[in-house]
Amino acid sequence: MYQYIYDSFLTDSKYSKTLAIIENRLADLGLSGRIDRLSLFKDARDFVREGVKKGVKTIVIVGNDFTLSQVIGAADEVDITFGVIPVGSKNEIARILGIEDEMSACDCLSNRLVKKIDLGKINSTYFISKIEAPPAEITLKCEGKFLVNSKKIQRVEIYNLPISGEKSDPQDGYLDVHLKPGRESFLRSAANVNVGFLTRNSEQNQESVLPIKKMFLESKNDLTILVDGAKNINAPAEIQVLPERLKIIVGKNRLF
Amino acid sequence: MFKEQNQKGVEEIETIIGPSVNVEGDFSSKGNMTVQGSVSGTLKTERDLKIGVDAKITADVWAANAFVAGEIRGNVRIGERMELTETAKIFGDIEVKTLIMAPGAILNGRCTMSHEGVSSREGDEDNLKKDIKK
Numbered sequence: 440m441y442q443y444i445y446d447s448f449l450t451d452s453k454y455s456k457t458l459a460i461i462e463n464r465l466a467d468l469g470l471s472g473r474i475d476r477l478s479l480f481k482d483a484r485d486f487v488r489e490g491v492k493k494g495v496k497t498i499v500i501v502g503n504d505f506t507l508s509q510v511i512g513a514a515d516e517v518d519i520t521f522g523v524i525p526v527g528s529k530n531e532i533a534r535i536l537g538i539e540d541e542m543s544a545c546d547c548l549s550n551r552l553v554k555k556i557d558l559g560k561i562n563s564t565y566f567i568s569k570i571e572a573p574p575a576e577i578t579l580k581c582e583g584k585f586l587v588n589s590k591k592i593q594r595v596e597i598y599n600l601p602i603s604g605e606k607s608d609p610q611d612g613y614l615d616v617h618l619k620p621g622r623e624s625f626l627r628s629a630a631n632v633n634v635g636f637l638t639r640n641s642e643q644n645q646e647s648v649l650p651i652k653k654m655f656l657e658s659k660n661d662l663t664i665l666v667d668g669a670k671n672i673n674a675p676a677e678i679q680v681l682p683e684r685l686k687i688i689v690g691k692n693r694l695f
Numbered sequence: 696m697f698k699e700q701n702q703k704g705v706e707e708i709e710t711i712i713g714p715s716v717n718v719e720g721d722f723s724s725k726g727n728m729t730v731q732g733s734v735s736g737t738l739k740t741e742r743d744l745k746i747g748v749d750a751k752i753t754a755d756v757w758a759a760n761a762f763v764a765g766e767i768r769g770n771v772r773i774g775e776r777m778e779l780t781e782t783a784k785i786f787g788d789i790e791v792k793t794l795i796m797a798p799g800a801i802l803n804g805r806c807t808m809s810h811e812g813v814s815s816r817e818g819d820e821d822n823l824k825k826d827i828k829k
Contacts, residue, residue, distance in 0.1 A: 584722070585719060585720030586720055587716060587718050588718075589715055590715045591715045646711065647713035647716045649711075650710060
């Protein structure tokens with residue numbers, strides 16, 4: 440049994456034609472199901488709970504990256520397969536999953552190629568793509584074995600999916616921690632204007648990349664961590680990967 | 696040597712300890728590793744290790760292959776091949792199968808070389824894999 444969770448922005452009339460096309464296509468494929476719409480007064484957790492009670496086995500998230508992050512974050516510890524139908528802008532996660540548009544998403548649901556992928560967790564909040572923190576002096580206590588200290592101010596980006604052009608495998612059981620230079624030097628600023636590739640090379644030379652399963656992130660300063668581009672959590676924070684926790688329907692052209 | 700591709704055709708991510716990072720403790724990795732910063736404790740990888748010119752390692756080191764341009768203070772066990780550039784400095788004992796030293800490289804310690812390869816001869820490779828799996 441399928442449950443479709445629509446984001447609240449889809450109530451805008453400009454999406455009504457797209458939704459009608461999707462619903463017709465799903466009906467043709469024999470994949471119709473219960474439809475719920477997120478709103479200010481009803482969040483994803485309520486819908487997931489109701490769906491599970493009624494025997495839903497597949498939840499299809501209709502919306503963008505934020506919708507996906509919101510629903511998956513609400514569906515902890517339930518044995519459900521997720522699907523995605525990207526609508527609107529900011530659909531990078533769907534692209535990584537090999538789902539280009541709403542029509543190919545319907546075909547992917549029909550083909551039902553299910554992969555188990557890792558899910559990230561920061562304190563009690565789940566994330567699927569990445570978390571990031573602004574430049575700061577940070578310490579990572581990792582897996583009870585080693586400490587990573589930044590000698591200079593650095594940006595922290597922790598990836599589960601290969602998003603924003605970074606390489607990360609969501610099936611390897613690791614989160615990829617990137618520590619990047621926090622402030623541009625004069626040379627880099629100048630290079631940025633004149634020779635773009637030099638900037639990238641220079642930054643890459645300064646960057647650290649560490650595959651880590653579990654870590655505790657702290658900073659001497661106040662530090663706010665942005666989770667999946669939507670939610671803020673303050674440091675210190677415990678961050679870990681939950682290997683193969685998420686069952687999700689993907690396309691053949693997925694990037695992992 | 697340090698650019699491998701996995702089964703999916705994606706370039707495998709290296710562990711990179713950049714120049715602005717200090718690692719303390721038992722650090723291990725299954726993949727290739729590049730160190731440009733400082734490490735103290737132990738440093739292990741099942742694959743290739745590259746120590747940059749400004750890197751300072753105060754640790755015992757295990758790897759399959761190593762390319763060293765920086766400084767290591769500790770004992771080093773390399774399964775196959777180790778290359779020291781003219782800027783390399785090693786203060787500790789080395790066990791390796793094949794050693795290549797450039798003029799100017801400093802090695803203050805005992806060097807043991809085996810035709811069979813250090814790791815496999817002493818069963819270190821199995822122990823290393825067990826350690827990394829933990």
